[in-house]
Amino acid sequence: MSEHIVQPRIYIGIFLSLMVGTALTVLAAFYDFPGPLNAVVALTIAVIKATLVVLFFMHVRYSGRLVWLVIVAALLWLAIMFAITFSDYWTRTWLPPLLG
Amino acid sequence: MLFVAQRAPGLFVARRLPAICNLHFSIFNFQFPLMPEGIATTQPHAASHPALQHHFENMEQQREAGTLGMWVFLVTEIMFFGGMFLAYTLYRAQYPAAFVSASNHLDITLGAVNTGVLIVSSFTMAMAVWSTQVGRNRITIICLILTMILGATFLGIKAVEYKAKYDDQLIPGRLIPSRPFKPKVAEPGDTDKHKLHLIEGANVRNVELFYWIYFAMTGMHALHMIIGLGIMTVILNAAWRGKFSAEYHAPVEISGLYWHFVDIIWIFLFPLLYLLGRHLEHHG
Numbered sequence: 001m002s003e004h005i006v007q008p009r010i011y012i013g014i015f016l017s018l019m020v021g022t023a024l025t026v027l028a029a030f031y032d033f034p035g036p037l038n039a040v041v042a043l044t045i046a047v048i049k050a051t052l053v054v055l056f057f058m059h060v061r062y063s064g065r066l067v068w069l070v071i072v073a074a075l076l077w078l079a080i081m082f083a084i085t086f087s088d089y090w091t092r093t094w095l096p097p098l099l100g
Numbered sequence: 101m102l103f104v105a106q107r108a109p110g111l112f113v114a115r116r117l118p119a120i121c122n123l124h125f126s127i128f129n130f131q132f133p134l135m136p137e138g139i140a141t142t143q144p145h146a147a148s149h150p151a152l153q154h155h156f157e158n159m160e161q162q163r164e165a166g167t168l169g170m171w172v173f174l175v176t177e178i179m180f181f182g183g184m185f186l187a188y189t190l191y192r193a194q195y196p197a198a199f200v201s202a203s204n205h206l207d208i209t210l211g212a213v214n215t216g217v218l219i220v221s222s223f224t225m226a227m228a229v230w231s232t233q234v235g236r237n238r239i240t241i242i243c244l245i246l247t248m249i250l251g252a253t254f255l256g257i258k259a260v261e262y263k264a265k266y267d268d269q270l271i272p273g274r275l276i277p278s279r280p281f282k283p284k285v286a287e288p289g290d291t292d293k294h295k296l297h298l299i300e301g302a303n304v305r306n307v308e309l310f311y312w313i314y315f316a317m318t319g320m321h322a323l324h325m326i327i328g329l330g331i332m333t334v335i336l337n338a339a340w341r342g343k344f345s346a347e348y349h350a351p352v353e354i355s356g357l358y359w360h361f362v363d364i365i366w367i368f369l370f371p372l373l374y375l376l377g378r379h380l381e382h383h384g
Contacts, residue, residue, distance in 0.1 A: 022212065
């Protein structure tokens with residue numbers, strides 16, 4: 001597989017999207033969404049921005065399967081770390097009532 | 101698998117395996133020079149690029165192996181920062197009011213400007229990679245210098261923010277022995293920006309916890325920026341001396357991966373540290 005050269009117009013498009021995303025996330029932060037939606041909106045925008053950087057600035061969209069595998073493995077282990085830690089904190093309050 | 105491969109008679113099959121396997125065999129060749137020459141699929145061509153290392157078949161394979169190696173390193177970085185993001189999430193869930201109060205004391209303007217500065221620096225870095233891929237070294241040098249200026253600007257703005265936290269006595273614990281954590285807490289109705297405005301249910305001790313996490317995360321991020329500036333200095337020096345071309349530019353690309361990664365960390369730090377809870381700012 002020969003090297004894919006991402007053209008500057010794509011970089012400019014991604015750059016503008018990232019700037020718009022930053023402006024949006026600042027504006028959204030001052031708006032009072034119902035419930036926990038403020039955090040959901042902020043994190044969704046952050047994930048979209050990070051994905052754009054990874055796919056285009058870091059060329060992963062054009063990279064081989066091995067690079068994809070490494071990234072997916074990282075996200076998987078990150079998810080495991082969060083899931084196991086939270087299952088601990090979440091269930092801690094269950095014990096005293098059980099013991100009476 | 102490698103040991104089996106070393107002893108297996110049908111090694112020529114290995115030639116049809118993907119590039120990464122060739123890389124492993126070449127390591128064996130290097131360490132066991134007594135192995136028959138016939139299995140070496142990795143002898144550089146007579147007219148190869150001077151930057152081609154002997155254990156790679158061609159520049160393409162060498163570049164891809166380097167990129168993969170950089171990603172493996174970035175995975176360790178993801179797990180490293182992931183631990184701190186985990187601590188942040190846990191304590192934010194436990195002390196939401198204190199975290200909102202502490203977060204609202206941060207300077208949102210400087211934080212947003214810094215986010216913009218980093219995004220522009222990522223763009224100039226991407227352009228540096230593009231220009232080196234098409235062999236336009238002069239543009240590469242300009243883009244690298246711009247990237248470094250923007251990186252230094254980010255650190256400068258960060259220093260201004262740290263100074264403001266120092267002035268408001270928000271450096272946690274006794275990190276600075278002569279100036280321990282002791283912010284002035286605002287009474288209801290007081291609008292002094294240097295005082296801490298606690299919303300209902302917030303506790304100063306837990307505000308301190310937020311600032312531990314704030315300084316740990318932004319401090320580690322700033323350290324990565326400083327290392328990034330060091331890497332850029334090396335890359336700029338090599339570009340200046342005309343080391344890179346359309347055929348050989350892997351160092352620029354790999355340094356770019358590092359720079360973009362540090363940008364991504366900030367893309368998450370900015371909303372988590374500065375933005376969450378802003379809509380509660382005047383509910384004190």
